[in-house]
Amino acid sequence: MASRIYDFSLRTSRGEELPLSRFEGRPLLIVNTASKCGFTPQFEGLQEIYTRYRDRGLEVIGIPSGDFGNQELDDNAAIGAFCHRNYGVSFTIAEKSRVRDPGAIPLFAWLARQGGLLARPRWNFYKYLVDRSGLLEGWYSSLTKPTSRRMDAAMLRLVWE
Numbered sequence: 001m002a003s004r005i006y007d008f009s010l011r012t013s014r015g016e017e018l019p020l021s022r023f024e025g026r027p028l029l030i031v032n033t034a035s036k037c038g039f040t041p042q043f044e045g046l047q048e049i050y051t052r053y054r055d056r057g058l059e060v061i062g063i064p065s066g067d068f069g070n071q072e073l074d075d076n077a078a079i080g081a082f083c084h085r086n087y088g089v090s091f092t093i094a095e096k097s098r099v100r101d102p103g104a105i106p107l108f109a110w111l112a113r114q115g116g117l118l119a120r121p122r123w124n125f126y127k128y129l130v131d132r133s134g135l136l137e138g139w140y141s142s143l144t145k146p147t148s149r150r151m152d153a154a155m156l157r158l159v160w161e
Contacts, residue, residue: 004134005030008107010063010094013080018061018094020107025132026057027158029146030111032099033062034071034124035082042125043087045146049155050091056159057132060091063107065099068123072096099126115139129154132161 002008005028006021020028031046043062050060064079066072073079076095083089099108099121111128112120114136119128127140129151138154145151 002106002110005107005110005130005136006134008110010061010097010105010107013064013076013093013095015076015095018092023059024134026059027053027132027137027155027161028128028130029058029060029155030107030128030130031060031062031146032065032067032108032121032124032126033083033093034065034068035073035079036071037069037124039123039125039142041087042142042146043083043089047087047089047091049146049151053155053159054091058155058159061094062089062091063094063099063105064096065121065124066096067098067100067121071124111136111139127151129158131158 006024009019012018046060064072080093083093097105119139123142125142129137131137140151
């Protein structure tokens with residue numbers, strides 16, 4: 001059974017294999033995203049966070065999902081293009097995946113186990129901060145903006161540790 005986030009692998013929206021071990025020793029922000037959701041403008045804040053902290057090692061990974069109201073496009077390449085074209089996203093966008101039970105991808109099943117029952121995403125744009133050792137540091141609901149004081153304080157702790 002996986003004990004750290006670096007034990008998982010994803011595929012990008014371009015179909016490339018993405019072993020999370022590539023980011024070992026770096027803090028991560030994992031977000032379940034959707035292109036047609038009221039929270040979709042949070043892509044701007046996610047990009048802002050990525051731009052602000054990537055030189056300190058932060059990696060942001062968006063994982064599109066249609067689990068909540070089927071608010072995601074069906075084509076992975078179209079999802080990546082939408083994020084880049086409409087929000088200037090330069091961080092990694094993974095392929096569309098299931099993020100809630102039943103059938104959640106192993107990464108989201110692990111995040112739910114690590115964070116407990118309330119950490120399971122109940123809508124799009126749940127955010128998961130992972131420390132440099134690959135362990136879940138904390139999670140934030142859709143209502144918490146990526147640029148909120150609360151998230152920024154947590155981000156600062158992770159990138160300066």
